[in-house]
Amino acid sequence: MQTKYEINDLKLYYGDFMALKGLNFSIPEKSITALIGPSGCGKSTFLRTLNRMNDMIAGTRVEGEILLSGDNIYAPSTDVEQLRKRVGMVFQQPNPFPKSIYENVAFGPRLHQKLDRKQLNEVVERSLRGASLWDEVKDDLNKNAMGLSGGQQQRLCIARALAVDPDVLLMDESTSALDPISTLKIEELAQELKEKYTIVMVTHNMHQAARVSDQTVFFLNGEVIEADQTGQLFSNPSDKRTEEYITGRFG
Amino acid sequence: MKERVTLDHPKEKISKQHLTEEWVGKIYTWLCIIVLIVTIFSMVYFVASRGLTTFFRGVNVWEFISGLRWQPDAKPPIFGALPFIFGSFSTSIMAALIAAPLGFCAAIFMTEIMPKYGRRYLQPVIELLAGIPSVVYGFVGLSIIVPFLRDTFPGQGLGLAAGAIVLSIMILPTITTIATDALSALPGGLKEGSYALGATRWQTIYRIVLPTTFPALMTGVVLGISRAFGEALAVQMVIGNAPFLPRSLFDSTSTLTSVITLSMGNTVMNSPHNNALWSLALILMLMTFVFVFIVRWLERRTKI
Numbered sequence: 001m002q003t004k005y006e007i008n009d010l011k012l013y014y015g016d017f018m019a020l021k022g023l024n025f026s027i028p029e030k031s032i033t034a035l036i037g038p039s040g041c042g043k044s045t046f047l048r049t050l051n052r053m054n055d056m057i058a059g060t061r062v063e064g065e066i067l068l069s070g071d072n073i074y075a076p077s078t079d080v081e082q083l084r085k086r087v088g089m090v091f092q093q094p095n096p097f098p099k100s101i102y103e104n105v106a107f108g109p110r111l112h113q114k115l116d117r118k119q120l121n122e123v124v125e126r127s128l129r130g131a132s133l134w135d136e137v138k139d140d141l142n143k144n145a146m147g148l149s150g151g152q153q154q155r156l157c158i159a160r161a162l163a164v165d166p167d168v169l170l171m172d173e174s175t176s177a178l179d180p181i182s183t184l185k186i187e188e189l190a191q192e193l194k195e196k197y198t199i200v201m202v203t204h205n206m207h208q209a210a211r212v213s214d215q216t217v218f219f220l221n222g223e224v225i226e227a228d229q230t231g232q233l234f235s236n237p238s239d240k241r242t243e244e245y246i247t248g249r250f251g
Numbered sequence: 252m253k254e255r256v257t258l259d260h261p262k263e264k265i266s267k268q269h270l271t272e273e274w275v276g277k278i279y280t281w282l283c284i285i286v287l288i289v290t291i292f293s294m295v296y297f298v299a300s301r302g303l304t305t306f307f308r309g310v311n312v313w314e315f316i317s318g319l320r321w322q323p324d325a326k327p328p329i330f331g332a333l334p335f336i337f338g339s340f341s342t343s344i345m346a347a348l349i350a351a352p353l354g355f356c357a358a359i360f361m362t363e364i365m366p367k368y369g370r371r372y373l374q375p376v377i378e379l380l381a382g383i384p385s386v387v388y389g390f391v392g393l394s395i396i397v398p399f400l401r402d403t404f405p406g407q408g409l410g411l412a413a414g415a416i417v418l419s420i421m422i423l424p425t426i427t428t429i430a431t432d433a434l435s436a437l438p439g440g441l442k443e444g445s446y447a448l449g450a451t452r453w454q455t456i457y458r459i460v461l462p463t464t465f466p467a468l469m470t471g472v473v474l475g476i477s478r479a480f481g482e483a484l485a486v487q488m489v490i491g492n493a494p495f496l497p498r499s500l501f502d503s504t505s506t507l508t509s510v511i512t513l514s515m516g517n518t519v520m521n522s523p524h525n526n527a528l529w530s531l532a533l534i535l536m537l538m539t540f541v542f543v544f545i546v547r548w549l550e551r552r553t554k555i
Contacts, residue, residue: 053447085449095440098463107458108448157444164448 004029004168004198005050009064012045012054018222019045022064025217025227029167032190032199034209034230037219038250043202046219047170050200051087052080069167085112088161092173094153096145096160101128101137104145104156108164123163131159132189151182158189169193171201175208187212206246210234218242295536302533305330305526315530321494323514323524330527334496336534338506341411342486343479346418347426351472353419354426355461362434363456374431381424389488392417397489406501409491414506417485422475429471433464466552473549477542481535483508507531 005027012020020042027033035043048054049066052073065072073083085108096104105124109115115123124141128134133155137148145156154174161169171190175183190199190212203209209216210230217227218239226233226242237243244250306312310330318331357377361369396416401408437460445455461468483506491503492513505513511528518525 051447053443056443056446081449081451083449084447089447091440091443091447093440095438095444097441097444097459107445111448111450111454111458160444160448 001028001031003027004069005200006067006070007064008067010046010049010066011063012042012049013061013063014057015059020049021222023224025224027198027200028215029198030194030196031214032194032201032212033215033217034213035200035202035217035219036204036206036209036245038245039204041219042222043217043219044172047172047200047202050168050170051084051089052078053084053089055080085164086166087168087170088164088166089170089172090154090157090161090174093177094150094157096148096153096156098144098146100142101145101148101156102141105159105163108160112164127159127163128156130162130193131155132185132192133159149182151178151185154178154182154186155189158186158193162193166197168198168200171199173202173204176204183208206234218245220245298529298532298536301526301529303530304521305523305530308523308526310523310527310530315527316534319496321510323518323527328523328527330523330530332507332527332531332534334494335505335507335510335531337496338411338414338490338504339480339508339535339538342414342418342490342506343476345411345415346422346479347472347476349415349419350423350426350475351468354423354471354475355430355468357423357427358430358434359456359460361431363452363460377424377427380420381428385421385482385485386488388417388421389485392485392489400501404501406499407491407503408501409489410499410501410503411490411497412500414486414490417489418479418482421482421485422479425475425478426471429474430464430468433467433471434460436467437464466549470546470549473542473545477539477546480538480542481508483512487512507535511535 003026007023007025007027010020010023011018023046035047037043045054049062050068050073054060054062062074065074067073068083068086072078097107099107102124105127106120109120109123125134125138128137133152136152137143137156145153148156154177157174158169175186178186187208190201193199194214201213213230215227216230216233218225218233218237218241220241226237226239228238233242234246237246305315315330315332316336317333318329319333320329320331321334322329357369357373361373392413396413397408399408400406400410400413404412441459441463442455445459450458486506487509490505490509492505492509493503494505494510495503497504511531514524515528518528
């Protein structure tokens with residue numbers, strides 16, 4: 001499998017506090033990588049370095065490099081907006097814009113290029129189909145997105161991210177605010193999406209990591225303790241701390 | 252030895268202490284509310300009854316509102332209030348047109364661009380503007396804006412433009428403060444969602460921040476207009492107070508408020524002139540109601 005992200009000695013500071021302490025591992029493409037670990041271990045912080053969303057928090061500083069398909073995304077020449085177009089993100093709380101369903105999906109494409117109505121309609125339909133939402137909303141495209149259920153809103157956010165044609169999809173605990181059925185739908189969707197996209201998901205739910213992911217990375221106190229194939233990591237962890245965490249002895 | 256205080260536990264009787272405290276509280280709140288309601292209703296009743304007298308004594312409502320000549324000393328007196336109505340509306344709306352972009356930009360600066368410095372330095376300065384008495388604004392307008400306009404444009408300086416500029420400074424704090432509150436109340440997730448799709452900061456401001464907060468921003472503008480509409484002293488000092496429709500921005504004119512403050516001391520209660528001033532006050536009051544309704548309507552739309 002090809003490597004999508006190569007992380008080399010990545011350190012991240014919030015002011016004087018070192019939140020990520022020199023990470024080294026890689027994320028293969030077209031697969032699902034789950035990041036697990038107790039609260040405050042740095043897994044969400046790490047996820048937000050992958051599309052440089054941490055840039056927005058004053059006082060953060062990054063050392064080391066993250067190679068995305070060979071290019072260091074922390075190089076000074078990186079166009080952050082182009083990077084974020086390549087690396088979509090879905091958040092913990094569904095955050096649709098208070099606009100129509102159509103406008104939500106069309107928002108991203110409109111930022112980056114001029115499309116006529118027909119092209120835009122195509123993108124919107126393709127993205128909504130991609131997020132398994134088209135059949136539920138195709139007659140209500142002009143309705144306000146705030147009227148959708150939580151699970152539908154989250155799939156709309158996935159469609160919105162797909163609309164700018166990314167390679168990578170980051171999911172930051174994207175099912176933790178949803179009911180079990182909506183969660184299952186998103187997990188199934190992730191399985192379909194990994195055919196085309198590289199998916200990196202942060203999850204608090206170890207069953208979810210075991211069910212859905214191909215690789216699992218275990219974070220603890222800003223360090224990566226273990227990164228391995230999911231089956232291997234859960235059945236035969238090589239580090240004692242990993243074993244303690246997945247068997248529920250802490251965290 | 253100290254005696255131990257014991258609390259009674261009456262089985263069925265409701266505690267007397269509770270009863271008195273309940274009743275004192277209830278009666279006090281009711282009294283306050285009744286005083287408030289009576290005051291408001293008597294104000295409205297008084298202004299309305301005085302203001303309507305003009306029309307019961309032979310002045311046609313339409314002629315009053317649309318008439319161009321205001322000659323209370325003529326025989327018979329002529330009351331045409333259109334110049335004042337126009338003056339009030341045009342100065343207030345022009346003031347809002349000047350102040351709204353400035354206020355919105357200040358709010359964007361304080362919430363989006365430099366929250367730390369904006370909050371610490373700019374916000375207190377702008378709030379300070381709200382505390383300056385209106386006579387000071389009028390005085391500054393008279394000493395700086397009026398001479399500047401006189402030297403730069405045709406006319407005497409006193410007039411519509413001077414009034415609008417002075418008012419715009421006065422309503423800037425209202426518009427800025429409300430806009431700042433609206434922008435900082437915006438859920439952070441919306442902005443993150445936009446940035447995560449590759450939007451730049453200004454794309455996010457144009458396409459998410461401003462449209463989402465638009466009703467709240469307009470609430471600030473309407474409150475600003477409403478304040479400008481009611482402001483009397485500062486406007487009266489710089490507007491020139493000619494009872495005519497202005498022919499240009501730099502022409503002297505009057506507003507509803509300025510003509511009331513200027514003339515009320517010179518009239519006798521119940522004279523036609525005095526009653527006509529009450530009619531102007533009635534128009535002012537009705538307009539204020541309209542503004543309040545607009546604000547409430549906008550606030551309903553702000554939710555979600």
